Structures are given as structure tokens and as C-alpha cells.
Amino acid sequence: MSMTNLAGRVAVVTGGSSGIGYATVELLLEAGAAVALCGRDAARLDTAVAKLRERFPAARLLAQSCDVLAPEQVAAFAARVEQELGAASILVNNAGQGRVSTFADTADEAWMEELRLKFFSIIHPTRAFLPQLKNSADAAVVCVNSLLAVQPEPHMVATSAARAGVHNLVRSLATEFAPDGVRVNGILIGLVESGQWKRRFDARPEEDQHLDWAAWTRRLAQKKQIQIGRLGLPEEAARAIVFLASPLSSYTTGSHIDVSGGLSRHV
Structure with a gap:
């Protein structure tokens, strides 16, 4: 089901080889966008691309193995996207997973690893693609975040704290990028398959x-x-992402959509 027409647009999805990222790529292709996806696992990426090309044989699709924590890899990916597909107008920051640990059993190294992953998986791609986004009409950045950002769990203390920081980062980036015509929003997911x-x-x-x-x-x-x-299903989160990435949400920035099936207890 295509929600909007994104023909002529170039979208980038990090962590796009599985789960929510892959479902988002599918919806963007259905909407007519050219899509570039990246992931760390080259074999998984190849499998994803093969399935996508079978379903969308005429699509403009680019995939590259890339670690979003390595700025030089992200910069190379951004340059290739612009060269082969054109300037990106949509960036979906989707890399990252949760860490189960309490304050008592989270070592300093684990804190640093978790904070680095959650922040720089957004910072590096956003920095690399920002020049392209600024030169595009109705550009949008969407960050996949967790309900933990506003409803922390004690058994996921490091991830909850990092997610709260990302929630703040989205608001800060939205404020800074608004004069350049770049909208920044996020989704807060609960338990998704x-x-x-x-x-x-x-x-x-x-x-x-x-x-x-x-x-x-x-x-x-x-x-x-x-x-x-x-x-939740990955495609249910993907629908919220594509809404925020599309002109359907043209008057929305600095916001988050709750996609948690009612798990949220905050007002």
C-alpha cells in the first residue's frame, strides 16, 4: 500500500537490510522513491537486495556495506549516493539495538559503547548527508528511537539514557535545520517483532x-x-517513518510518533 507519491525523490535508509529498516525500504520503493540502503553485514545486505530487486525490478536501488560508526565509510556512501542516484532528500537513521543491563552491572566501557552507538549512528549519517538535504525541496530526517526515551526501564539503564539523549537530539537538530528547510522527526517504538x-x-x-x-x-x-x-510489526513502524519522511507531514518537525501499541504510560 503506497501512502504517498515520492517519485523523483532519493531516500537513504541506514540499517536497511532487515527489520524496520527493510520494511521502510519496501514502502519507499512502493511510493516511487529511489532508495539507497546500507548495513554492516554484507551477506545480509546482498540477500535483502536480491529480494528487493525481485519485487521491484525497475526500481532505482543502491546498497553498500557501511558501518555508521565509521565516518569515512559514511562519507563514501553519501558521495556514491549523490553520484549514482542524485542528492538525497530523505534520510532515515535506523541503526542500533538495545542493551539489557542494570546500573550495577554496566561497566564504563559498556556505557561508552552504548552512548557512542546511539548518538553517532545518527550524527555521522546526518553530517554526511546534510549538504544534500539542504539542497533538496522538503528534505526530511527521520530517526528510529525507542519508547525507552520517555519511559525508561531499569533493566535497560544504558539504552534508556542514550535513547533519552537521542530524543533531545532530534529536537535540537529540528530547531537548527529548520531555516535550511530540513525537517527532523522521530518515532518511538515499543516491542516490535x-x-x-x-x-x-x-x-x-x-x-x-x-x-x-x-x-x-x-x-x-x-x-x-x-x-x-x-x-508490533516492522511495517507498522515503517508506515510512521514514511509519513514523517513525506510531504504528508510537511508542517511537522521536532516531533515523535508513538508506535508502541499502547505500551506508553506517559502523557
Whole structure:
């Protein structure tokens, strides 16, 4: 289902080879955009591109292995995007995952690693693509963030703190970039089906072996008090991302869309 017409636009998605990133690439291609995606795992990236080309044989699609924490790699990726597809007008910052740890068992090195990942997975791509975005009409940056930014969990102390910082960063960037015509927004995701949750399902204890994926995730949603009663789907998060990246949200900047199925308890 295409939500808007993005023909003639160039979009970039980091962490685009799986999960929410991959679902976002699919929706952007459906909307007619040319899309560049990157990821660290070259094999996973190749698999994703093969599936995308099968579904969208006429699409303008570019993929490159890239570590968003390596600024020289991100700069090279940005240069290639502009050369082969044209100037990017949409940037989706989607790299990163959660760290399960409490304050008592989080070492200094773990704090530094988590803060570096959450901040610089946004800083490096935004810095590299900003000149292109500034030269594009209705440019948009969308950052995939977590509900932990406003509703922290004690068992994810480092990730919660880092996510709160990203929430603030989005607001700061929106203010700074507004005079240049670049909108910056984010989404706050709750529990979304992912490889991480699939691995936890595979490692479930013996007493839960009788549960299939649907039953296990329903019980998880009940335990977490998710009002909709299930985990989110990657494509549901992707729809919010594409909305914020498109002219449909042309008067929105510095904001976040809650995509948590009612897990949110803040007002």
C-alpha cells in the first residue's frame, strides 16, 4: 500500500537490510522513491537486495556495506549516493539495538559503547548527508528511537539514557535545520517483532516449548501490558517513518510518533 507519491525523490535508509529498516525500504520503493540502503553485514545486505530487486525490478536501488560508526565509510556512501542516484532528500537513521543491563552491572566501557552507538549512528549519517538535504525541496530526517526515551526501564539503564539523549537530539537538530528547510522527526517504538525477539523465542525455557510464536508473543504482550495485545510489526513502524519522511507531514518537525501499541504510560 503506497501512502504517498515520492517519485523523483532519493531516500537513504541506514540499517536497511532487515527489520524496520527493510520494511521502510519496501514502502519507499512502493511510493516511487529511489532508495539507497546500507548495513554492516554484507551477506545480509546482498540477500535483502536480491529480494528487493525481485519485487521491484525497475526500481532505482543502491546498497553498500557501511558501518555508521565509521565516518569515512559514511562519507563514501553519501558521495556514491549523490553520484549514482542524485542528492538525497530523505534520510532515515535506523541503526542500533538495545542493551539489557542494570546500573550495577554496566561497566564504563559498556556505557561508552552504548552512548557512542546511539548518538553517532545518527550524527555521522546526518553530517554526511546534510549538504544534500539542504539542497533538496522538503528534505526530511527521520530517526528510529525507542519508547525507552520517555519511559525508561531499569533493566535497560544504558539504552534508556542514550535513547533519552537521542530524543533531545532530534529536537535540537529540528530547531537548527529548520531555516535550511530540513525537517527532523522521530518515532518511538515499543516491542516490535525482530531478530532479537526471535532469538529469545528460540531460547525459551523448556516449560514454554509448547508455545508457538503467536502464543509466546501474545503472552509477552500481556505481561508487558501492551494494550493492543501483540507485538508490533516492522511495517507498522515503517508506515510512521514514511509519513514523517513525506510531504504528508510537511508542517511537522521536532516531533515523535508513538508506535508502541499502547505500551506508553506517559502523557
